[in-house]
Amino acid sequence: MHIVIMGCGRVGSTLALALEAKGHDVAVVDQESDAFRRLGTGFSGRRVTGVGFDQETLLEAGIEQAGGFAAVSSGDNSNIISARMAREQFGVENVVARIYDPARAEVYERLGIPTVATVSWTADQILRKLLPPGSEPVWRDPSGCVALAQVSVHPGWIGLPLTKLEAASGARIAFLTRLGEGFLPTAETVLQEGDLVHVLLRDDSADAAEAVFGAAPEVH
Template structure:
């Protein structure tokens, strides 16, 4: 749903990959964004109305992407498709982070545009000792690779977790990756992968770039 720049691109890529695609937009002129060789169905109408969804073949669909310009429209359409038509894979593009969180609580996977763009920009500007290697679709939680300052060598992983208030998911050491055991300590050139809420990433990075405040 939504034949803006994102929707048109997605529809074209899916069509080119051999999927059966229907794209919905309330404005018929929006379909001009599609490539000339687009072979999918173009459906004009409001994408959260059942009659429009059914004209687009929602009852046979295995996936639905709500990428219209309005958050509310995307939320309503995604929830309708998920609950009324039991479509297995549904995702909504949401700009407002609060609405994205609300959608997630309703069980609707979202791509939070503001958070994702912010995360991408932060990833570009952060120093090389802190890199986000994965984040969830909402952009709220990330897996961050951090190389601690040398004064952390010998500090127990448990202390790292206590001081950063984050979970060390695994450690890359000497070309191997391990899940830290209870008695594991930071060693030279360790790369720590921490699961961190995105708003906490800067705080954790600062902690590990300085000498630890305590050792246990």
């Protein structure tokens, strides 16, 4: 996958190197050419000097071929403008923006742009949001059989009890993140719009479970 990263600070450079190590093609954009020194001599991706929400700069970085875009500069406004441009103008499927103001982050999550709002969520957390759902488990048990992962859920499940989702998928819903706060669901918990769903599932049934999450519920 070709991935464009705006911002070559500590998070951006760490993210770029981690993605390249996983075999992805990476382009990094920053206004300061000196920032690219953080990438080291071993980085083989593109280094593009310019403003991350400038159309010509994004085109030079290969935004038209990008499957992912991460805005991790030091400015909230720059990050959200560039993220919206990548999503809305260039149709990039996987977009994430680093936002320092948690209140603003909540607003942009509701607009469909995943955000990272706390400093403690570093490049590893952005990596999990940037790549396709299920590709990067948050945790795996020592035997390698059971994984904890964030999954995408079809809008058709909104308004239904989580117990129905568990019964259909065979997975265990470990917790939800709602409006930026995590909580443990009960038997009465209903899926709401904007919920982030984290599930425990076996590796040998992960594909089937994710297919259930990604499809509308069957009508009986």
